[in-house]
Amino acid sequence: MSTPLERLFESTRGERAILIGYIPAGFPNQADSYRIIQAMVDGGVDAIEIGFPYSDPVMDGPIIQAAADQALRNGAGAKEVFETLKFAASLVPSLIMTYWNPIERYGVENFARDLAANGGSGVITPDLTIEESGEWISTTTAHGVNRIYVVAPSTQEERLAKVTQQGSGFIYAASLMGVTGLRTSVSSGAEDLVSRIRKTTSIPVAVGLGVSNGVQAAEVAAYADGVIVGSAFIRAVQEAPSLDAGLVAVRELAESLAAGVRSAKR
Amino acid sequence: MSATQLSDQLGHFGPFGGRFVPEALIGALDELAAAHQTALVDPLFIKELSDLHRTYSGRPSIITEAKRFSEHAGGARIFLKREDLNHTGSHKINNVLGQALLTKRMGKKRIIAETGAGQHGVASATAAALMGLECVVYMGEEDTKRQALNVVRMKLLGAEVIPVTQGSRTLKDAINEAMRDWVTNVETTHYLLGTVAGPHPFPVMVRDFHKIIGEESREQMLALNGKLPDAVLACVGGGSNAIGIFHAFIPDEGVRLIGLEAGGRGVETGFHAATITGGSRGVLHGTRSYVLQDKNGQTVESHSISAGLDYPGVGPEHAYLHDIGRAEYRAITDAEAMEAFSLLCKTEGIIPAIESAHALAGAIKVGKELGTDATLLINLSGRGDKDVHTAAEYFGMPL
Numbered sequence: 297m298s299t300p301l302e303r304l305f306e307s308t309r310g311e312r313a314i315l316i317g318y319i320p321a322g323f324p325n326q327a328d329s330y331r332i333i334q335a336m337v338d339g340g341v342d343a344i345e346i347g348f349p350y351s352d353p354v355m356d357g358p359i360i361q362a363a364a365d366q367a368l369r370n371g372a373g374a375k376e377v378f379e380t381l382k383f384a385a386s387l388v389p390s391l392i393m394t395y396w397n398p399i400e401r402y403g404v405e406n407f408a409r410d411l412a413a414n415g416g417s418g419v420i421t422p423d424l425t426i427e428e429s430g431e432w433i434s435t436t437t438a439h440g441v442n443r444i445y446v447v448a449p450s451t452q453e454e455r456l457a458k459v460t461q462q463g464s465g466f467i468y469a470a471s472l473m474g475v476t477g478l479r480t481s482v483s484s485g486a487e488d489l490v491s492r493i494r495k496t497t498s499i500p501v502a503v504g505l506g507v508s509n510g511v512q513a514a515e516v517a518a519y520a521d522g523v524i525v526g527s528a529f530i531r532a533v534q535e536a537p538s539l540d541a542g543l544v545a546v547r548e549l550a551e552s553l554a555a556g557v558r559s560a561k562r
Numbered sequence: 563m564s565a566t567q568l569s570d571q572l573g574h575f576g577p578f579g580g581r582f583v584p585e586a587l588i589g590a591l592d593e594l595a596a597a598h599q600t601a602l603v604d605p606l607f608i609k610e611l612s613d614l615h616r617t618y619s620g621r622p623s624i625i626t627e628a629k630r631f632s633e634h635a636g637g638a639r640i641f642l643k644r645e646d647l648n649h650t651g652s653h654k655i656n657n658v659l660g661q662a663l664l665t666k667r668m669g670k671k672r673i674i675a676e677t678g679a680g681q682h683g684v685a686s687a688t689a690a691a692l693m694g695l696e697c698v699v700y701m702g703e704e705d706t707k708r709q710a711l712n713v714v715r716m717k718l719l720g721a722e723v724i725p726v727t728q729g730s731r732t733l734k735d736a737i738n739e740a741m742r743d744w745v746t747n748v749e750t751t752h753y754l755l756g757t758v759a760g761p762h763p764f765p766v767m768v769r770d771f772h773k774i775i776g777e778e779s780r781e782q783m784l785a786l787n788g789k790l791p792d793a794v795l796a797c798v799g800g801g802s803n804a805i806g807i808f809h810a811f812i813p814d815e816g817v818r819l820i821g822l823e824a825g826g827r828g829v830e831t832g833f834h835a836a837t838i839t840g841g842s843r844g845v846l847h848g849t850r851s852y853v854l855q856d857k858n859g860q861t862v863e864s865h866s867i868s869a870g871l872d873y874p875g876v877g878p879e880h881a882y883l884h885d886i887g888r889a890e891y892r893a894i895t896d897a898e899a900m901e902a903f904s905l906l907c908k909t910e911g912i913i914p915a916i917e918s919a920h921a922l923a924g925a926i927k928v929g930k931e932l933g934t935d936a937t938l939l940i941n942l943s944g945r946g947d948k949d950v951h952t953a954a955e956y957f958g959m960p961l
């Protein structure tokens with residue numbers, strides 16, 4: 297059986313890349329995060345990635361760190377993550393992005409079970425290596441949810457094949473060597489990485505890190521199956537004078553990104 | 563498994579250790595593991611490092627019998643392994659010289675390091691100056707205040723010190739920032755991690771560079787007493803000085819290995835850094851070990867009067883030695899550590915690092931338990947010059 301996320305990729309295959317929007321659970325607070333998710337979806341985001349706020353996010357730059365800190369101060373934890381997931385999944389295919397320790401703490405089996413029970417399609421695990429994935433692979437397989445691994449421009453061919461073989465749903469290609477955040481341009485290494493990934497697997501490839509506007513989204517959508525945007529949405533909320541202004545900004549950003557993935561020359 | 567082979571190829575110690583890192587770092591970790599393996603058996607590397615030990619850092623470090631101090635520890639004979647006499651004032655130099663040599667071998671020109679007490683930062687800045695490497699040290703803003711003297715030392719040595727303002731602004735956040743730098747600059751940069759934590763190969767490699775402490779002491783104790791000590795004690799932050807002195811004694815089943823963690827205001831208060839005593843299994847900074855964490859797996863802030871022990875994680879080999887019962891771990895409160903600190907100053911004329919004072923406080927307890935026939939070996943991991951300010955404040959002495 298396929299996940300909603302897999303069916304989404306299937307339905308847009310050959311036509312356009314999908315747009316995935318990220319927000320940490322509980323940011324800026326639980327109730328408002330739902331409105332932000334709604335604004336993302338209203339603006340054309342195809343899938344939602346809910347971040348599990350974590351105290352030591354080594355793959356995240358200052359924007360997402362600040363958002364996660366705020367969420368943590370609001371008391372966001374596993375309960376809030378799954379509730380947010382349930383809401384998002386009622387709108388569009390949705391997944392969780394989390395560092396490994398919160399999963400281990402919650403219990404690998406419990407986490408996969410509650411992910412599935414709340415309509416989640418899969419989990420992005422940026423610091424889980426395939427060597428440490430034994431229990432995760434069997435458990436996610438049993439619950440029918442996707443395992444999304446992040447690969448980097450530095451990942452060598454042999455290892456790339458090993459990682460992509462264990463992934464499902466899609467492969468997350470980190471566009472550059474670095475952490476999440478805004479960049480003035482999308483690294484040229486991204487396209488090369490995507491083509492190297494495609495030599496190892498037929499599952500979809502989505503690109504993340506540093507995509508923040510419609511032009512960049514169009515550029516990436518020309519060669520990838522998915523475009524992932526996080527920091528730019530969060531900044532739109534952080535910089536807005538009020539929540540209502542933030543919601544407008546989020547929706548407009550989503551619209552321009554959605555137009556970008558549709559305008560890409562493929 | 564033989565004692566020297568506690569870990570597998572992927573750096574596991576039983577269920578602990580391994581690698582929990584972004585894929586971007588795997589290449590660099592593999593390269594480092596390979597460089598370490600090659601260097602271990604390369605006579606040139608071995609000679610280069612042992613020359614540096616002999617002519618630069620001052621090894622072998624001596625052993626001092628603390629006779630007057632012993633009177634306060636139940637009369638047990640107490641021997642101090644004097645890592646405080648190493649160049650830069652602590653055991654940290656052992657690891658740093660080894661990793662700096664590996665950095666050069668890998669053709670990298672820039673090192674980054676995290677530091678809590680500043681000792682590892684100072685040692686890193688020192689090795690960088692010696693070997694002509696660029697050096698950037700990440701230090702929690704809180705710690706730059708607690709250890710202002712060491713910040714100046716690092717700067718004098720030519721290093722750039724970046725205060726970290728995220729999170730709890732202490733060692734754990736400095737490690738996060740160093741990891742982010744490393745993910746970004748991994749092509750040109752070596753992350754010179756300062757303790758036996760982090761992803762494989764760090765726990766194994768850093769231990770290998772420190773195990774000389776135990777190898778020397780084992781021979782020295784045999785030469786002095788004709789027998790091994792009854793117990794070996796060391797303070798445990800990340801665990802490098804402790805694993806360094808424990809390692810050679812692991813096969814000696816009659817020798818008790820006792821790690822002293824920072825109990826802060828008392829483990830029961832929640833304000834402590836006693837990761838094994840008061841923590842639970844988890845993953846932090848790339849390795850599975852014991853961690854101070856809440857029910858959601860969020861790292862909990864640690865508390866200790868000693869910046870060098872103020873870390874909510876611990877090396878995976880210690881977690882394993884604890885679980886298999888080969889080593890014991892106990893918590894020492896701030897007050898107990900400061901009492902032992904003061905006692906060593908006044909009975910032996912040695913000002914210890916507050917980190918090391920936790921081991922001394924452990925010796926007072928264990929000495930009283932074992933009585934006059936016992937022989938204890940303590941790792942005096944560092945000297946206390948850097949702690950004069952903290953001690954003055956603690957004892958209410960005007961500065």
Ligand SMILES: Cc1ncc(COP(=O)(O)O)c(C=O)c1O
Binds near residue numbers: 798
């Ligand atoms: C003198 C001294 N001892 C001990 C430590 C704790 O580190 P570890 O547990 O890795 O030996 C430090 C750390 O800064 C230190 O400076």
